[in-house]
Amino acid sequence: MSNDTIIKLDGVSVSFWQNNVGVYSIKDLIVKRKSPFKSKTILDDINVEIRKGQSMGIVGRNGSGKSTLLRTIAGVIKPSKGKVTVNGTFAPILAIGAGLELELTGYENISMLLSLYGTLTDNKKTAIERISEFSELKDEVLRMPVKQYSSGMVARLAFSISLANDSDILIIDEVLAVGDQGFQAKCMEKIYDIRSKGKTILFVSHFPDDVLKICDTAILLEGGKLTHYGAAKEICENYRQLF
Numbered sequence: 723m724s725n726d727t728i729i730k731l732d733g734v735s736v737s738f739w740q741n742n743v744g745v746y747s748i749k750d751l752i753v754k755r756k757s758p759f760k761s762k763t764i765l766d767d768i769n770v771e772i773r774k775g776q777s778m779g780i781v782g783r784n785g786s787g788k789s790t791l792l793r794t795i796a797g798v799i800k801p802s803k804g805k806v807t808v809n810g811t812f813a814p815i816l817a818i819g820a821g822l823e824l825e826l827t828g829y830e831n832i833s834m835l836l837s838l839y840g841t842l843t844d845n846k847k848t849a850i851e852r853i854s855e856f857s858e859l860k861d862e863v864l865r866m867p868v869k870q871y872s873s874g875m876v877a878r879l880a881f882s883i884s885l886a887n888d889s890d891i892l893i894i895d896e897v898l899a900v901g902d903q904g905f906q907a908k909c910m911e912k913i914y915d916i917r918s919k920g921k922t923i924l925f926v927s928h929f930p931d932d933v934l935k936i937c938d939t940a941i942l943l944e945g946g947k948l949t950h951y952g953a954a955k956e957i958c959e960n961y962r963q964l965f
Contacts, residue, residue: 729772734804736765777923779933782943810890828864857882930958
């Protein structure tokens with residue numbers, strides 16, 4: 723792996739066990755002698771190398787393996803085959819509210835996740851103030867348990883915490899569409915700022931226009947296979963042609 727490579731996937735495959743619909747009961751299991759589960763391949767022999775400072779979009783139809791790929795890179799999912807090598811720290815935004823504890827208040831969640839990330843450039847008190855300011859959530863809201871938040875409030879809190887960290891790699895999975903337009907624009911500006919500092923960005927979206935705003939390169943997944951890899955404009959056009 724070259725010195726400027728931050729993420730490398732060598733022959734990565736991911737398979738999950740799922741219910742075998744041909745088996746309906748214990749009797750069927752005994753008579754037909756079929757396993758109640760079968761293996762389904764979600765990612766199939768993925769090979770890709772991502773350089774430091776690269777902004778890569780990941781596009782594909784529903785079920786193509788985009789989110790699974792991000793989670794495998796982030797270490798949430800262990801590959802069935804192959805190897806994932808990462809030389810850097812993560813700030814993942816993998817799902818709305820992922821990592822947040824619903825019983826804790828907004829402030830408690832901020833404090834907990836900042837401790838887990840461990841990538842702050844300033845002290846925790848200053849970071850908490852910066853995050854609460856960016857989220858535009860009122861003090862009374864941040865003192866409430868997160869389970870009482872609307873989906874928009876949860877999105878604001880999750881984004882603000884992740885974007886506050888000085889990580890090497892920012893991972894965003896299809897969550898920019900949540901929240902009002904003003905906050906979406908604010909998040910996009912922050913992402914541009916992160917990109918200008920030479921950070922690596924992995925961005926999954928069903929909207930090619932958003933990918934073109936953020937990414938210089940992209941990959942197209944189809945049926946768990948990496949079918950195209952190149953300039954974002956070219957890959958987004960290939961994606962549009964699928965429909």
